[in-house]
Amino acid sequence: MQPITPSKLKRILVVRSDRIGDVILSTPVFSAIKEKYPHCYLAVLVDQSVETLVRGNPFVDEVIAYDKKGKHRSWWRTLWLGIGLRKYHFDLAIHLHPTNRVHILSWLAGIPIRIGYCRKNHYLLTHSIEERKRLGKRHEAEYNFDLLQFIHIPAPHRLKLYVPLHPEDKNELKMLAPDLKDPYVVYHPSASCPSKIWPPERMAELANSLAHECGTFSVIVASGSGVNEANLMEMHLKQSYMNLGGKLSLGMLGWLLKGARLLVSNDSGPVHFASAVGTPVISIFGRNQAGLSPTRWKPLGERSSFVHKNVGCVECLAHDCKLGFKCLQELSVNDVLGEIKKLEIFEQNRK
Structure with missing residues (x-):
């Protein structure tokens, strides 16, 4: 691999x-690049569905939307997108997530320096390293900085997430x-x-307990097929609540999380969204698998925590579990409630 000359990195x-979560956990990379190369033109290519998470980021000059499930779904359209990227005259591409298509895109775009992991069709990259994320020894946001060693950017001491919120989304949420x-x-x-799904009826029991003890109002969120779990949880709620499953845009979700006293969530994207807007989080983990562990995916926000119960599985079979997801079934409401109490968020509200 040829050494990279920093002075030549203009675009x-x-x-x-x-x-969602993967993109949000990548935002410290954007600010780090701009701090090291303040005069560079920085563009970020993301899936169209999460474009709003980056649009308006002060460290990003342009967001390029990749509609991999829509207009760029066919290989023909993907090829044209790659060729279309040539007009930007990028000097460097950094692939934080390896896929065959994005490696092809940067190659077609004629980008002279292409950094990524030794996975997928990595022979199209000019600089690559072994991906060790599956070992789960560090946080995902830290792993992202392994690739930046090629351009002399170390991981910061504090990983700060950032997602811009837009006024129009706040107005839509109010309506x-x-x-x-x-x-x-x-x-x-x-x-x-x-x-990864803690039984929804148990999450409802948790919500009922918090509402009774602290006078909190419960708001359920979900998208796609997750609306099924939202509806199941709703069936077991006894206190005042609102079910917004399937009704929110990402921007509206951001404002909702920002105004919340707490987010309780299974290990998923909203955990990192809440952390980015400064809301405390309790994240619920199931699988005993290094690459999916709390070490790699825990919330990074202040006054946040997680619950995870090791039930002795030697090998995690994921969705093919033969034990009925014992790791999640043995996680009690009191386990989660106890972790919430440690955060001392509702001390003044307790009845």
Whole structure:
């Protein structure tokens, strides 16, 4: 691998084409690049569905939307997108998440320096390192900085997440939920895999307990198929609540989280969204698997924590679990409630 000359890095592209939490945990990279190279033009390529998480970021000069499930779904359209990127004359591309398509995109764009991991079609990269994220020894946000060693940027002592919020989304939230009551707690009962989902009826029991003890109003959020868990949780709620499952844009979710006293969520994107807007979080983990552990995915915000119970599994079979997701089933409401009490968020509200 040829050494990289920092003085030649005038136009930089960062690529992160996966999901909500992954993109948010990449935001410290943007500020670090701008701090090291303040005069560079920094563009970020993300999936169109999460574009709003980066649009308006003061460290990013342009957001390029990749519609991999829509207009760029076919290989033909992907090829044209890559060729279209040539007009930017990027000097460097940093792939924070390896996929065959994004590696092809940066190669087609004629970007002379292409940094990434030794995965997928990594032969299209000019500089690569082994991906060690599966070992789960550090946080995902820290792992992102492994690639930046090529351009002489170390990981900062404090990883600060940032997501811009837009006034129009706040107004839409007010129109949708005029009866939102303070103090409120947001609950996210779904996740990307069944092996990450704490039983929704148990999360409802937790919400009932907090409402009874601290007078909190419960707000349920979810999207896509997660609305099923939101509706199931709603069926078991006894105190005042609002079910916003399937009704929020990402921007509206951001404002909702910002105004909350707490987010209780399975290990998923809203955990990191809440951390980015300064809201305390309790994140619930199930699988005993290094690459999916709290060490790698815990909330980074202040006054936040997680619950995780090791039930002795030697090998995690994920959604093929033969034990009925014992790690989640043995996690009690009192376990989570006890962790919430440690944060001392509701001490003045207790009855």
